[in-house]
Amino acid sequence: MSKIQVNKLHTLTGHNDCIYALTEGSDPRFFYTGAGDGMVVEWDLDAPKDGKLIAKLPHSVYALTVDRERNLLIIGHNFEGIHVIDLNENKEIWNLKLTDQAIFDIKVFCNEILVGTGDGVLVIVDIDARSVKKHIKLSSKSIRVMSIAPEKRHLAIGLSDHSIKILDLADNFQPIANLTGHTNSVFALNFSPDEKNLVSAGRDAHMKFWESETYTLVENIVAHMYAINFLSFKEDGKYLVTCSMDKSIKVWDAASYKLMKVIDKARNAGHGTSINKVLWSTYSGQVISISDDRTISIWQIEEESL
Numbered sequence: 001m002s003k004i005q006v007n008k009l010h011t012l013t014g015h016n017d018c019i020y021a022l023t024e025g026s027d028p029r030f031f032y033t034g035a036g037d038g039m040v041v042e043w044d045l046d047a048p049k050d051g052k053l054i055a056k057l058p059h060s061v062y063a064l065t066v067d068r069e070r071n072l073l074i075i076g077h078n079f080e081g082i083h084v085i086d087l088n089e090n091k092e093i094w095n096l097k098l099t100d101q102a103i104f105d106i107k108v109f110c111n112e113i114l115v116g117t118g119d120g121v122l123v124i125v126d127i128d129a130r131s132v133k134k135h136i137k138l139s140s141k142s143i144r145v146m147s148i149a150p151e152k153r154h155l156a157i158g159l160s161d162h163s164i165k166i167l168d169l170a171d172n173f174q175p176i177a178n179l180t181g182h183t184n185s186v187f188a189l190n191f192s193p194d195e196k197n198l199v200s201a202g203r204d205a206h207m208k209f210w211e212s213e214t215y216t217l218v219e220n221i222v223a224h225m226y227a228i229n230f231l232s233f234k235e236d237g238k239y240l241v242t243c244s245m246d247k248s249i250k251v252w253d254a255a256s257y258k259l260m261k262v263i264d265k266a267r268n269a270g271h272g273t274s275i276n277k278v279l280w281s282t283y284s285g286q287v288i289s290i291s292d293d294r295t296i297s298i299w300q301i302e303e304e305s306l
Helices: none
Strands: 002-012 020-025 030-035 040-046 052-056 062-066 072-077 081-086 092-097 103-109 112-117 120-124 133-135 143-149 154-159 164-168 174-179 187-191 197-202 206-211 216-222 228-233 239-246 249-253 258-264 276-282 286-293 296-305
Touching: 002 258, 020 216, 020 286, 030 062, 030 072, 040 062, 040 164, 052 081, 062 112, 062 249, 072 103, 081 103, 081 112, 143 197, 174 249, 197 228, 206 228, 239 276
Parallel strands: 020 062, 062 103, 103 143, 143 187, 187 228, 228 276
Antiparallel strands: 002 296, 020 030, 030 040, 040 052, 062 072, 072 081, 081 092, 103 112, 112 120, 120 133, 143 154, 154 164, 164 174, 187 197, 197 206, 206 216, 228 239, 239 249, 249 258, 276 286, 286 296
């Protein structure tokens, strides 16, 4: 039996608006945040107090991802498209106008950037050609979140039409499954590190576990009081964290589905408003959280054997 101990290590400030986007660098010592102020900032876990401005854009940034192979930061610029930053040079090397919609999530797979837009279109961008390869219309509602299982070559997409669509990356984005069960927008989606499970959550405050062989629902938990905005697995797959509009972060045992810890303002000097993303760092094992309160928190989350 384990007990979880939580210690807040840092509160980072610098953004002038709600912080929406969070991603880990190719070197996981670094992470990146994007906000309603259009600023994209690089942070160093070894010296977290000093953020470095990477880009300043006219519109808000909801989505960031890193192409680890090429060390590129891809920024989703709402109502416009993507900006690609070379992190070795710290400068923008190209951009592409893609949409007049919000961009809620971006992923990189092999030589492609996958961009999910507010009008339900998945835009496939060829990185080498720096051009759009195809548009896939999945819904009339927003694509909110995506997760890739690289070994299985499956792409899971959570939408505001309450569904989760599974596409085959090995077979030109052919549909594999359409998962229904959520009663509102799906905001959070992640394959477990071993790719055996897919976990989803969203505005209905439910967290669902699907086994990824047949995409059958195996567990459904009422996990928070309000919308669950994001979830992230620990690298070893043992635990996962969720964050919510209810201003709390929760730590779960991924195998037993048990709630292990609640992190909030009253108990841990947590965030004062909605928590938009959480990231379980593969560099430090710490949890990074971002919020509408314009701050970033870094948490030490440790197991204590009883």
